Amino acid sequence: MSNHEHHENTAHKPVKRSGMSRRQFLSYTLGGAGAFMAAGMSLPMIRFAVDPILKKKAGGTWIKVVEENKITNDPQEFKFNIHQVDGWYVSDPELSAWISKDSSGNFFALSPVCKHLGCTISWNTEKNNEYVCPCHNAHYTKDGKNLTVAPKPLDEYELKIDKGWVYLGPIKANTRV
Structure with a gap:
């Protein structure tokens, strides 16, 4: 047992x-x-x-970017920092905008981010007065209109002129094309 x-x-x-x-x-x-x-x-x-x-x-954030008299009919790239507070994370990312005047003398600023896959475009690298994306050869007009490869025109920045300075605001969809 x-x-x-x-x-x-x-x-x-x-x-x-x-x-x-x-x-x-x-x-x-x-x-x-x-x-x-x-x-x-x-x-x-x-x-x-x-x-x-x-x-x-x-x-409500407007960034003072460049003096009004520096802007020409040819797009130029201007870099600026935005102060971002994202929750607890504070950062000052550097952005850039291509700013120029149109034939009527109106100022406008385009985002350099290609609408194809997000590379950074450059102006007139092929001497054809177009924006060209080095990654997949997307082309855009001076107004940011997409010509090849990219599905959409370049984004535009809100822009205002105050006391001789160009201020840029948030990015919006292109209003020019």
Whole structure:
């Protein structure tokens, strides 16, 4: 009898132990994954809640870029920094704009980001008075109209002139083409 009882005990012990550790293991992993998922979910929600505030701020931001008298009929590239506060992350990314005057003397500024795959375009590199993207040879007119490769015209910056300075605002879809 005692022999049989002893056998039963040893048979039960490992099962019990592994059962516990397995349950612990599961609750650890599920708990960890749950916490991880909760954190992942709350980030976009926080962002979603903060976004409208960020957008309002960004909308009112005008950056003083260049003196009005420096602008010619030929597009020139001007670099400027914008001060961004994105949640807790503050940065001053450098942007650039191609600013020129049109035949009526109106100033306008185009984004250098090619609408094909986001490379940076240059002006007149092929001596044809067009913007050319070095990556896939997209071409644009001086107004930013897409001629080849790219699906859309270049984006435009909001632009205003104040006391002899050109100010650039947020990027908008091209209004010129």
